[in-house]
Each structure stands twice: as structure tokens, then as C-alpha cells.
Amino acid sequence: MAAPTARREKTRQRLLVAALDVFAEEGFGRSTVEQVCERAGYTRGAFYSNFSSLDELFLAMWEERSSQLITGLRAALAEVPDATPDQALRAALRAIPVDDAWYRVTAEFTAHALRTPGLRRVMAAREQAIQDTILPVVVAALGRAGRRVTDAAALGQALVAVHDGTSVQVLLEPDSDTARLRREELFQHVLESYSTPVNTPISTPVSTPITEEP
Amino acid sequence: MAAPTARREKTRQRLLVAALDVFAEEGFGRSTVEQVCERAGYTRGAFYSNFSSLDELFLAMWEERSSQLITGLRAALAEVPDATPDQALRAALRAIPVDDAWYRVTAEFTAHALRTPGLRRVMAAREQAIQDTILPVVVAALGRAGRRVTDAAALGQALVAVHDGTSVQVLLEPDSDTARLRREELFQHVLESYSTPVNTPISTPVSTPITEEP
């Protein structure tokens, strides 16, 4: 009973993979248990033996997938330990590409999470994990470039926001890549805005000076 | 026949209003025609007499709602013609509050649009309209503050991205408002990054890592 027997694990895995595809194509709300099973090559019996509801599968799939992304991101960043901010940025963007299918699923999951109190925390935690993964690398890279980050937490939040916000724009115009270029531009502006050169002792804060300490 | 008779218009309107509520609560995919009708105080007969599918209703509702938002935004900005960038920003954020229900619906609509080719264009057009509404005001305000915008289109895209990206973060932590503060902070950084003081003759080009200006 304690052993998740290889077979079981495999079908579970195939169901999770199938779920992403189906949800991306049909939308979560419009997806059915049978569609997922069919795509995975099973019948509903297998499903109900592994999950109790589509909701549960959705959560499991999203958690697995997003933690895979974080892992990949961490690995990619670890490969360029001495990167400049620009290089680090590019490495990160390469590790987390703007994927159409994944974006759709994430958008729906977000909506779902916002209306399901328990899931809010899950999402918030995931977002925090992303920031915790990026920040040390970004701060270090900026440091190497002679810049000190003033408010790391704020920078982390800003980077995630920029990623999320620009992803749609990039996906909305698949043919042209001006959106993609502007996206990188924006990232660089943010990196600059949230850091100051160590040489310059005169720190000129923006309009509202916010240098807080939690 | 050409006249949409007052009665018809009223029920159509009530259906649209009900739709937003239902979609926000249940999610679009999980919503049914009957739920919408029930909330609006009609039966399915009324629905099929006005719309041919939930998809059609969804689109109609989203278009109406979002153009209302743009109208409101335009009006709010028109009321403060001599605003500083900071004032203009606050006026805009007041006109487009971060609304939980509307965000959920928008998120799902985005996902839906990304998987429905025809809707992509609709969304893209709407995004463009938003930028066209904001930009002149923002550019003017920055001008009054002695700043010239270098690349207006890029700024518009950035502002929208920041709005979208930070909205989730604000909604994810409803109790604390640090996210909300950081959101404004980020907006201000962006306004600064995409403009340069007219005094300074040395124009520092955008992309590559550069020093901060003023």
C-alpha cells in the first residue's frame, strides 16, 4: 500500500501529460474526464482510480508543471554563474519560453485560483518561489555589473509582473516580434530602475522615495 | 424590424449583466445557459431569442464591458487636463480599479481568445485602443513635467503590460497592500525609463546597460 507501484505511477503521469494538452485545447472548464482519458489512452476507470475529480487533476498537473519550470530555470541560471545582467536575462527567458499552451492553462488556473480561496495561497507560494529563484542570480549579476539592488523584493515582484504582462502581448502577435523586442527592453529598464551604480554615491530616488526595510 | 424595441434591448442588457456575474463566479467554461438566464430572471427561451450561443454572449459581454472601461478611463483623464504624470497615473488607476470579478473574466477570455483565431484580433484591437487612449494623456503630462517620451508605442505597451501583470499580484494578497504600492512604484519607474528630461541634451539610447539619467 505504501508502494506507488511503477505501473500506477506511469498511468498517473500519462494522465497528467494528457491533461495539459486537453486543457490547453478545450479550456479547463470545457474539458471532460473522458477527453483526458482518451488522449492518455485509458478509460475513465483509470482516472477515478488515480484522482477524485478534474479539479484535483488540474491542481496536480499545474503544480508539477510549474515546479518543473522553476527547476529548469534554476538549472539554466546555474549554468551561467558569471553572467552579466543581460546574459542572465536572456538565459532566463530561454528557460521560460512564452509557450502558448502553457499560458492558456495558466491563465485559466489563475482565474480558478482567484475564485477558490485555498488555491490562492498555492499560487502566491508559487510566485514567491519563482522570485526566490531569480532574485539571488539577478542581484549577483547586477552586482558584477557594478550595480546594487535597492529593494530586492520589489524587483522580484516587478520582474514577475513584467513577464506575465508581456507574455500575452507576445502571444497576441505571433507574426511580428516587435512585442518580443519591447519585452526585453522593458526587462532591462526594470533592472536598471531597481538598481543604482555603486560608484555614484548620490542615489536619486524616483518620485516617491521608497527605501523600506521589512 | 430595424427597431430593437425597448423590451428586447432591456432583456438583452440584463442577460449581459447576469453573464458577467455568472462567469466570474463559476468560470466561463463551467457556466450554463440556464444559470445566466436564471440570474437574469428569464428562461432559456429568452436567451436563444437574443443569442445563438454562450460564446456569442461572452464576446458581446466582454466587448461592451471593456469599451465601457475605456470610455470611463477617457472621461477620467479628460477631467484632469493639467495633471502631472503622477496625478494622471492615479486618475487612471482610479478609473480602472483592480476588480476581482472582472479580472477573472478577462483572464478566461484571454485564454479563450488565444485558442480562437478570430478572437485574437479582437483582443489585439482592444489592447491597441487602450494604448491609444492613455498615450496622448501620458505624453502630455510628461511633457508638462519637462520630459519627452522617446518611443511612445513602446511606452504604451509597457504600461499595459505592467497593469496586467501587477493586477494578479494585487489580487493575490487582498489583505496587505504592499503589492499595490509596489505596483505604483513600478508604474513610475516605467514612466521615467521611457522618457528623458528635455534639459539634458545628451540623449541616452534605450537598450544596452547604461547609467541612470538625472
Added chain:
DNA sequence: CGTATCGGATACGTTCATGTATCGAAAGGG
């Protein structure tokens, strides 16, 4: 007023997804 048309309600039949309960086959253990 009377009448014709329009708009929404009611009443179908049908399809489809769900969840459970049961059965058979594949692993694993002695």
C-alpha cells in the same frame, strides 16, 4: 379596439458526461 407581429415561456426529445459498482487481468509475494 382589433389585429398582426414580436418576444419570451413551456414542453418536448436527445445527447452526453458523471460516478459507482463490478469484473477481469496483470503484477508481486510466498
Added chain:
DNA sequence: CCCTTTCGATACATGAACGTATCCGATACG
């Protein structure tokens, strides 16, 4: 090698949502 347990397939009953076709009341119009 058999026996037990586990896992997924099959069968079934139920309920829900759909779309249509029809009917009736309200509204505009002569």
C-alpha cells in the same frame, strides 16, 4: 507456481444541459 492484491476496463443508472418547436401574452399599429 499459485494465490492474493492491485489496477484499470466495462457496464449501468442517473442527471444535467442542450436546442428546437410550439404556444401564449404583450406590444405596436392600423
